[in-house]
Amino acid sequence: MIIHLIGSTNAISEDISYLHAINSIILNAGNTVALDWLKVAHERAVAHDTPPENWAFTVDANLEAIRRADTVIIEGTHHDYLQGYQTAIALEHKKPVLIISRNPNAKSPYSGIRHRMLTIKEYKTEKDVSRIVEQFIQDNTVTTKDLRFNMFIDRPIHNYLRSMSYETGKNKSEIIRDLINREIQKKD
Amino acid sequence: MKVHFITAKPSLENEIEVLRHIMRVIADNDGTLVHDWIEDAYRNEIEAGKSVDDWTDIYKKNLSAIAQADVIIAETSYENLGVGYQIAMAIQQKKPVLLLRHEAADKETFIVGVEDGWVQHSEYKDKAHVTPIIQQFLHENDIKSKDMRFNFFIDRKIYNYLRWAAFKTGKTKAEILRELVQNEIDKQDFKP
Numbered sequence: 001m002i003i004h005l006i007g008s009t010n011a012i013s014e015d016i017s018y019l020h021a022i023n024s025i026i027l028n029a030g031n032t033v034a035l036d037w038l039k040v041a042h043e044r045a046v047a048h049d050t051p052p053e054n055w056a057f058t059v060d061a062n063l064e065a066i067r068r069a070d071t072v073i074i075e076g077t078h079h080d081y082l083q084g085y086q087t088a089i090a091l092e093h094k095k096p097v098l099i100i101s102r103n104p105n106a107k108s109p110y111s112g113i114r115h116r117m118l119t120i121k122e123y124k125t126e127k128d129v130s131r132i133v134e135q136f137i138q139d140n141t142v143t144t145k146d147l148r149f150n151m152f153i154d155r156p157i158h159n160y161l162r163s164m165s166y167e168t169g170k171n172k173s174e175i176i177r178d179l180i181n182r183e184i185q186k187k188d
Numbered sequence: 189m190k191v192h193f194i195t196a197k198p199s200l201e202n203e204i205e206v207l208r209h210i211m212r213v214i215a216d217n218d219g220t221l222v223h224d225w226i227e228d229a230y231r232n233e234i235e236a237g238k239s240v241d242d243w244t245d246i247y248k249k250n251l252s253a254i255a256q257a258d259v260i261i262a263e264t265s266y267e268n269l270g271v272g273y274q275i276a277m278a279i280q281q282k283k284p285v286l287l288l289r290h291e292a293a294d295k296e297t298f299i300v301g302v303e304d305g306w307v308q309h310s311e312y313k314d315k316a317h318v319t320p321i322i323q324q325f326l327h328e329n330d331i332k333s334k335d336m337r338f339n340f341f342i343d344r345k346i347y348n349y350l351r352w353a354a355f356k357t358g359k360t361k362a363e364i365l366r367e368l369v370q371n372e373i374d375k376q377d378f379k380p
Contacts, residue, residue, distance in 0.1 A: 009298075010267065052295065052296060053296060054301070055296075055297070055298060055299075055300045055301025056301040056303050057301070058298065058301050059298060059301035059302055059303070060301075076269075079269035080267035080268065080269060080272065080297070080298070081264075081267055081268065081269070081271065081272035081275075081297055081298040081299040082272065082297075082298035083269050083272065084268065084269035084270060084271065084272025084273035084274075084275075084276070085272035085273065085275060085276045085298060085299070085302070086272075086276075087269075087273055087276075088272070088273045088274075088276035088277050088280070089276050089280070092276075092277075092280050107239065107240075108243070108269075109240075109243055109246075109268075109269050109270040109273075110243075110269060110273075111243045111244075112242070112243025112244040112245070112246055112247035112248075113243075113247055113273070114244060114247065114248070
């Protein structure tokens with residue numbers, strides 16, 4: 001699974017150990033991070049004479065990472081534009097989003113966001129982080145979830161599906177799933 | 189024109205006069221605030237020092253305001269998760285967004301990299317400088333002077349007719365429809 005990890009670059013020095021912990025959990029579970037930004041961002045934060053960041057590039061890279069990712073994990077203890085913007089985009093793309101924070105969630109603005117793809121959790125220690133992130137990854141691993149599949153159909157197929165749906169009382173998706181299952185069984 | 193005005197708590201704290209000026213300019217240019225929240229928030233959060241108890245209510249009101257608004261104006265001199273979220277939602281809904289920043293504000297921030305056809309970034313020096321920026325933004329995005337998208341459902345009979353007419357005339361289906369409406373307008377001597 002591809003996971004996009006997001007954290008505050010403004011407070012990266014305070015969050016770095018937790019971000020590394022999340023990164024390790026993601027990788028150790030056989031997943032991939034969509035954008036490997038931690039090291040570079042941390043080096044920028046500790047250096048004093050770095051040139052200004054190319055934010056247009058950063059925004060594009062993050063949006064592309066959201067598009068590629070199956071899920072998004074946000075460290076939201078220190079939150080700013082970056083997390084808010086990307087949370088909205090990820091949820092609009094219907095990606096499961098986990099926001100974790102060391103601050104009480106009830107007092108954070110993201111506690112107001114109501115979306116069925118959003119999970120918000122509070123943590124205190126790196127052990128908490130492991131438990132929460134592992135659970136989130138497990139809950140959203142593609143092999144354990146149904147997937148949405150969109151396809152174009154021509155009019156004869158549409159007419160056939162409509163007529164079969166009427167005759168059998170099944171919906172069109174069930175008929176297609178039955179057809180595929182039959183094909184899978186035939187090929188053993 | 190319906191305007192949704194967004195800003196962060198530190199702006200309320202440090203720039204309330206600029207925010208009030210922005211609201212006056214919006215009103216003076218026939219703009220209406222969809223969600224008039226600034227003064228209430230200033231009284232409660234800054235003057236009375238109360239913290240927000242119900243973020244869900246704020247979230248719902250802001251999403252509803254974005255949906256209703258024709259344009260979005262955001263004062264973005266201070267970092268804020270909620271403002272970032274709302275800007276993204278507005279862009280997703282293809283609303284024109286004006287991102288105002290004080291020229292002294294920190295430029296090392298994610299929002300300065302947001303580039304989209306719907307977004308205008310503008311820096312201001314002081315209150316007076318804000319006025320022409322907002323006036324121009326409102327004028328450029330005035331519905332009276334812009335084409336609008338219109339989606340509607342058609343049944344198969346109408347679809348077949350439009351396809352046939354498009355083929356016969358070499359016009360697009362949208363052109364044929366616009367001509368039909370224009371003919372009807374002309375017939376009825378309608379004055380907008």
